[in-house]
Amino acid sequence: MSIKTYQNKIQNLEKEIGNIEKSIGKEQEKIEKALKALQRTKSPSIRNTKQREMITAQKKVGELKVRKATKLKSLNNALEQLRRTEERETKKLQTAELNHNKKITDELKKQQRISQEISAHPITINFEALPDKINVLFLASNPSDQDSLRLDQEIRLIQEKIRASDYRDSINLQSWWAVRSNDLLQAINEVKPHIIHFSGHGSPDHDIVLETTEGTTSLLSKETVSLLMKTMSDSIKLVIFNNCFSSGQAAAVTEHIDCAIGMNEAVYDDAAREFAAQFYSAIGFGKSIQNAFEQGKLALTLAGLEGEEIPELYTRTGLDPSEIILVKPPL
Structure with a gap:
């Protein structure tokens, strides 16, 4: 008892x-x-x-x-x-508490090693080639026949983290809600995103859960997502699948875009929010995709949340995510 x-x-x-x-x-x-x-x-x-x-x-x-x-x-x-x-x-x-402190210590040591490696091998970034402002397209879907998620809290935390970053004015965050499959082309054409962020549910078969016109579940397959990225990849540099069982989608789309982040199993709502918020905070401070990814995982450990091993980062063959910076520092 x-x-x-x-x-x-x-x-x-x-x-x-x-x-x-x-x-x-x-x-x-x-x-x-x-x-x-x-x-x-x-x-x-x-x-x-x-x-x-x-x-x-x-x-x-x-x-x-x-x-x-x-x-x-x-x-x-x-x-x-x-x-x-x-x-x-x-x-x-x-x-x-001992295990938690050990996790924090291990993650901090890992961050220190990464920083030392970067210092030993400086990254040369052509900032002139970067856009003056990057567009982030936040696609939210929470059908009525699925468990309710606090997606509004996720984007609220992301907005707060971006506003608190050094290069806040270099990030344009736009959100689309109750997204249906036929919204995707319109949204991408309008926003011309450098980052696409899927927020909501995923299925064990690596499908993205979107909505029908009645607000119920509609599934978007991994193959369809990959075709979408292939067709619309002009500006897209990164796709974040912040939903359960999405690592298969992330691995597939890197045939057509530079980087993708997915979840290798079910992820708790609060952990997904914490990871995403810290990831964008790091991006807003001019950090590389690799560093932002590591900071997102570290944020879970520091917050005492389970799931730091669930996010996975994938890159196109031949690319190093530690050398990819999305935000151009203001002059």
Whole structure:
């Protein structure tokens, strides 16, 4: 049982014992009153009545004391179980904290190694070739027949992180909601995105979950997504599939675009939001795609969220994501 269950049990037992003690007190008062009446009266009938009342009360006190002893035994057992449960929970929390601190230390060491490698091998970026502003197309879909996701919270966090970055004015974030398959060409043609961000559900068969006109589930296959990127790849540099079971989609589209990020299994809503928000924060500070990806995973560890091993980064053959920077620093 949980700590809360034992605490409730103890509270109820203490209340029952208190009620028994009150009942014992009332019966003892009856005994005292009967004794006083016996001392005052010489009437045989009254004496017989008071003696019967006293015997009844004494019997009731005995029964109540037995009940109290039983309840006290149960209370002591519950207190001991609570103590043991609290000890186990404390050990579990201590172990979890140690593991969490180890994860943070390992991730920080990894970041340090990456920084040292970058310092040892400086990256030469042709900033003149970068656009003055990159366009991010956020495509959100949450059909009514699927579990509800807080996609509004995801884009809110992303917007906050971008606004807090150095090169906030170099990122143009546009969102489309309740996206259907026939919205995709229109959205890409209008926004001309450098980054496409799919947010919502995914299927174990590597399909993207979009919506029908009725707001229910419509599936977009991995093959169709890959064809879409092949056809519309003029400006697209990166696709983020921030939905479950999307690593297959990410691997497929890198035949046609530079980089893609997908999730290799189901991902919790809060973890998906935290990863995406920190990824865009790093992009807004002029970091490479590789560094932004690592920062996104590190953010999960620092926040104590599970799933830092779920995001995966894929690149087109021959490209190094640590050398790909999307945002052009303002002059």
